[in-house]
Amino acid sequence: MARLSYLKALQRALIDEMSRDESVFVLGEDIRVGVNNVTTGLLAKFGPQRVLDTPLSEQGFTSFATGAALAGMRPVIEFQIPSLLFLVFEQIANQAHKFSLMTGGQARVPVTYFVPGSGSKTGWAGQHSDHPYGLFAHVGVKTVVPATPADAYGLFVSAIREDDPVVIFAPAGSLGVRDDVDLETLSAVPLGVGTIHRPGSDVTVVAVGHHVQTALAVADQLEGEISVEVWDPRSLYPFDWSGLAESVNRTGRLVVIDDSNRHCGIAGEILATAAEQMRLTAPPRRVTRPSGAVLPFALALDLACQPDAEQLVTAVREVAKD
Amino acid sequence: MEASLYRMVRLIRRFEERCVELVRSGDIIGGIHPYIGQEAIAAGVCAALRFDDIITSTHRGHGHVLAKGADPIRMLAELCGKVTGLNRGRGGSMHAADFSKGIFGANGIVGAGGAIATGAAWAFLRQGGGDKVAVSFFGDGAVSQGVLLEAMNLAALWKVPVLFVCENNGYATTLTVSESVAGTICGRASAFGIPSSTVDGMDAAVVFEAASAAVESARRGEGPAFLECLTYRFDAHHTWEHKARVRYRPAEEEVSGRLRDPVEIAGGRLDPAERESIDEAIEALLDEAVAFATTSPAPDPSTALDYLYGSAVLP
Ligand SMILES: Cc1ncc(C[n+]2csc(CCOP(=O)(O)OP(=O)(O)O)c2C)c(N)n1
Ligand SMILES: [Mg+2]
Numbered sequence: 001m002a003r004l005s006y007l008k009a010l011q012r013a014l015i016d017e018m019s020r021d022e023s024v025f026v027l028g029e030d031i032r033v034g035v036n037n038v039t040t041g042l043l044a045k046f047g048p049q050r051v052l053d054t055p056l057s058e059q060g061f062t063s064f065a066t067g068a069a070l071a072g073m074r075p076v077i078e079f080q081i082p083s084l085l086f087l088v089f090e091q092i093a094n095q096a097h098k099f100s101l102m103t104g105g106q107a108r109v110p111v112t113y114f115v116p117g118s119g120s121k122t123g124w125a126g127q128h129s130d131h132p133y134g135l136f137a138h139v140g141v142k143t144v145v146p147a148t149p150a151d152a153y154g155l156f157v158s159a160i161r162e163d164d165p166v167v168i169f170a171p172a173g174s175l176g177v178r179d180d181v182d183l184e185t186l187s188a189v190p191l192g193v194g195t196i197h198r199p200g201s202d203v204t205v206v207a208v209g210h211h212v213q214t215a216l217a218v219a220d221q222l223e224g225e226i227s228v229e230v231w232d233p234r235s236l237y238p239f240d241w242s243g244l245a246e247s248v249n250r251t252g253r254l255v256v257i258d259d260s261n262r263h264c265g266i267a268g269e270i271l272a273t274a275a276e277q278m279r280l281t282a283p284p285r286r287v288t289r290p291s292g293a294v295l296p297f298a299l300a301l302d303l304a305c306q307p308d309a310e311q312l313v314t315a316v317r318e319v320a321k322d
Numbered sequence: 323m324e325a326s327l328y329r330m331v332r333l334i335r336r337f338e339e340r341c342v343e344l345v346r347s348g349d350i351i352g353g354i355h356p357y358i359g360q361e362a363i364a365a366g367v368c369a370a371l372r373f374d375d376i377i378t379s380t381h382r383g384h385g386h387v388l389a390k391g392a393d394p395i396r397m398l399a400e401l402c403g404k405v406t407g408l409n410r411g412r413g414g415s416m417h418a419a420d421f422s423k424g425i426f427g428a429n430g431i432v433g434a435g436g437a438i439a440t441g442a443a444w445a446f447l448r449q450g451g452g453d454k455v456a457v458s459f460f461g462d463g464a465v466s467q468g469v470l471l472e473a474m475n476l477a478a479l480w481k482v483p484v485l486f487v488c489e490n491n492g493y494a495t496t497l498t499v500s501e502s503v504a505g506t507i508c509g510r511a512s513a514f515g516i517p518s519s520t521v522d523g524m525d526a527a528v529v530f531e532a533a534s535a536a537v538e539s540a541r542r543g544e545g546p547a548f549l550e551c552l553t554y555r556f557d558a559h560h561t562w563e564h565k566a567r568v569r570y571r572p573a574e575e576e577v578s579g580r581l582r583d584p585v586e587i588a589g590g591r592l593d594p595a596e597r598e599s600i601d602e603a604i605e606a607l608l609d610e611a612v613a614f615a616t617t618s619p620a621p622d623p624s625t626a627l628d629y630l631y632g633s634a635v636l637p
Contacts, residue, residue, distance in 0.1 A: 033496040033570050055466035055502035056432050056494055083431065123352020123403075125414040127430035292637070296626055297414030298403030299351055304623035 004181040006174050009149035010038045010116065012186070013156035014076065018046055021074060024160060027052040027061055028078030036116040039078060058084050062091035062113075069109045070099065076160060077111065082118040082130050085167070093139045096165040112159045117172040119210070119259050120295055120302055129295035129302070131259050133169050133208075134266045137237035142166040142191055144235045147212035149179045151234055154189025162191065171259070173210030192238035196247065200229035203253040203316050206244065206270055207232055211257040211307065218312045226320045236266050244270070245278050252281035253319045256288075257312050263291035282322035285315040323369070327526040328588040329600050330365035333607075334385040335585050337394055338557075340608050341384065341401060345561045349616055350401050354415045357385035359556030362584035363489050364389035366529025367457060367549075370537045376424035376442050377457045378435030381416050382489075383428030386459050391423040398611040404618035411621045412629060432494075433467025435460060436486060440477045440546075443484040453541040455483040457533075463494025465507050474546070478514040483540035485533065486511070486548045489523065491555040492579075496570040511548035523551030524582045527591075554579035 004012075018024045025046075026039060032053045034040030043051045054061045058079070065075035079085060085092070092113065099107040119131040136143040142164055146152040152170065159166035197212055198219050205228055207215035212232050219228035231247050233239055248254050254274050258267035267286035274284055287307040295302050338358045344350040357364070360382070368377070368389035379386040384401075388394055392408060400407025400418050407413075408420050419427035426442060429435050439458035446454040464470050465488060477484050488507055492499055499507075511518035517539070521532045529551055536547035556579070558564055571579075589597050627636060 029494075030496045033568050035495065035566075035568060053497055053501065055497070056463040057466045057468070059468050060466075087431070121352070123350075123414065125352065125417055125430070126412075127416065290627055292630060293627065294630060296412040296621075297352070297400075297409070297417070298411035298621050300623045301403075301412070301621055301626040304626040 001180045002183050003178055004149040006149045006152050006177045007037050009153040010156055010170060013153045014038065017157055017160045018050060023072060024074045024076060025050040026076045026078065027054050027065065029054060029056065029080045031078055036078065036080065038116050058087050059091055062088040063095055065111045066096045066109055069111045070107055074110045074160060077113050079113060079115045081128050082115050082132060083127050085132055092141060092165060097139065097141050108163045109165050110163050111165045112168060114168040114170065116170045117175060118169045119171045119173060120306060121172045122299065122302055125297040126294050133236055134260050136167045137266055140237065143237045144191060145169045145171065145209040146234060147174055147209055147232050148177060150181055150186060151189055153186045155234060157188045158191055169209065171209040177213065189234065191235045192240055194231055194233045194240035194243040196229060196231055198230040200227040202227040202251055203255060203320055204229045204231050204247045204251045205316065206256040208258045208266065211259060214309050214312060215257060218309050218316065221313065222316060226316060228316060241273060248274055248278040252279060254280060254284040255315045255319055256286040257307050258286065258288050259307055260289055261291055261293050262288040282319045285319050287311045287315050324591045325596060327365055327369060327530060328592055330389050331361040331526050331584050331588045332601060333394065333604050334361040334364060334388050336604055336608055337388060338384060340612060342561060351403065352414060353561035355382040355560050356557040357382050360489055360491060360553045361385055362526035363523045363529055363551045363553060366526040367487055367533040369530045370533035371457065374424060375455050376426050377459065378426045378439040379428040379459050380435065380461060381430055383418060387418050387425050387428060390425050392420040392425055394607060395611040395614050398615040399618050402615040403620060404615060405621045406618040433460060433464035433470040436470040437473035440473045440482050440484045444480060444482045447483065455485060455537055455540045457485045457487055459487045459489060461494060462488060462490040462499050462507065465510055466502055471510060474511065474514050474516060477546040478516050481545035484546045485536050485540060486546065488550045489553055490550055491553045495559045507550050508548065516546050516548050518548035518550065520550040520552065523553035524584050524587055526584060526588050556580050
């Protein structure tokens with residue numbers, strides 16, 4: 001067993017895939033120095049043809065990667081901050097994502113977009129605190145949000161091997177997570193397969209990204225009172241509906257915790273599908289950011305907009321009562 | 323003019339040094355992008371502006387906001403996330419704004435301000451509001467952003483009274499200009515037929531001269547202008563570097579880059595007694611600002627979504 005951090009797991013995945021497959025290369029801002037601590041040391045290992053520091057031309061280099069992918073490469077793009085995904089939404093949603101269908105299956109676009117540090121970093125305010133995974137899931141771009149070091153490794157590897165564009169969100173709140181991991185067992189985690197982090201029998205809590213940790217803490221806190229199952233979708237699109245149904249059909253009760261805006265968010269999608277297809281014995285609940293939230297700067301305001309353990313405890317107690 | 327230029331350069335320097343201390347003490351969360359070393363640009367350009375002109379700024383925006391006339395006391399309260407701040411604690415370092423002073427905001431997205439400034443300046447023309455101009459400040463990193471180049475094209479096509487000010491400090495975070503800019507920075511302006519010049523960005527008087535000429539031509543209806551100011555960032559890209567200690571600038575360069583100090587250049591032109599009295603007044607002002615910022619109330623969490631919509635109604 002070794003102590004593996006989430007960031008080191010991401011780095012290991014990238015190194016393993018670049019070593020395994022010559023066509024994988026990485027580009028992004030300040031990645032030689034590695035200001036986000038994922039690409040540190042890669043330049044020395046793989047050279048400047050495979051580790052490209054880009055100018056601040058996100059729209060250009062995102063479609064540049066699409067072109068390289070169409071020509072047979074497997075680009076991995078690091079986006080320094082989550083809001084850059086708004087800037088390149090056209091390049092991902094309307095270009096990379098659509099090539100396969102629009103060309104009648106002639107073209108593949110195996111590009112991986114990764115964001116180390118999505119969501120609020122506390123104090124980075126309005127334009128640096130978004131968590132826009134729901135947008136990508138909505139338009140049908142494959143979207144993953146790993147919560148643990150092993151999943152960060154496994155989902156990053158799968159994303160790079162996937163023949164389609166995949167966005168991988170590494171929540172700021174997960175970057176400090178460390179686990180004891182047998183390095184030999186690290187392996188690809190398939191897209192679209194959820195996992196139970198903690199079994200329980202009364203309420204299924206679906207937790208996205210760093211809120212897996214919140215949900216585990218809440219499950220501990222409520223032990224003896226309510227038995228909470230913590231279920232992590234890992235991929236938001238494709239989504240493991242049968243895995244979720246297996247859990248919800250057992251517990252009959254569902255709460256979702258999701259650090260993105262409520263209106264049209266992924267939590268709403270999960271509740272709707274559960275209501276349509278699963279055996280719920282009580283109305284489900286969701287704990288999210290407020291609808292349309294723009295994160296204000298001041299600490300108390302920033303925190304007031306993010307879902308937290310207290311709100312989750314309340315929601316779990318409410319569904320358990322119903 | 324010499325005294326007022328020095329006063330602003332020195333105020334920005336000391337304001338930023340105080341901010342770095344407040345980041346260390348935890349009074350400012352999220353850190354800042356210090357403007358230390360680049361003060362002469364904000365001071366020189368804004369000295370060429372009138373009260374009713376407008377600016378857009380960047381992630382490294384404190385200097386521009388102060389030089390355009392924001393109250394340093396309310397600015398510091400904003401950085402400390404207080405209700406008494408310019409943005410009522412909602413914006414922080416990267417979004418500080420004061421529309422009453424023509425400050426259309428710092429901006430967290432590189433290159434975003436150029437098009438906003440161009441639209442504002444065009445609106446002034448349309449509204450027949452006299453001869454107001456807009457200035458957009460941005461770094462060398464922004465000249466690789468599509469939106470800035472698109473804005474320059476619009477500004478030139480429609481003869482908009484906007485001044486583009488590029489602060490070339492040699493780096494976009496860790497990337498050097500030579501690794502990121504093909505051709506030249508001013509060459510981008512030339513491509514759109516926008517007159518440009520490159521000046522010493524360490525000397526506020528030089529910047530003031532050049533900016534005054536560009537602003538006057540914009541006021542006369544001659545369209546946009548572009549100014550490249552050569553400078554050096556004395557401190558970190560962002561205060562997180564104080565802990566992370568990433569290395570990307572050669573040590574000799576860090577020494578030589580600081581040899582010409584905008585504070586000393588502007589201060590050297592003053593009589594020492596005058597300089598001292600300016601310095602004292604600035605210290606007193608900043609002491610007051612720190613006391614005000616640290617003792618002002620934080621916003622109430624129940625008001626987190628106040629101001630989300632201009633209509634003041636939450637849907
Ligand atoms: C569009 C965009 N890309 C990337 C970033 C992250 N980022 C913030 S500042 C910065 C470097 C900016 O360099 P420059 O424009 O030269 O300004 P300087 O920091 O040197 O003042 C980067 C990459 C961002 N905020 N916005
Ligand atoms: Mg720069």
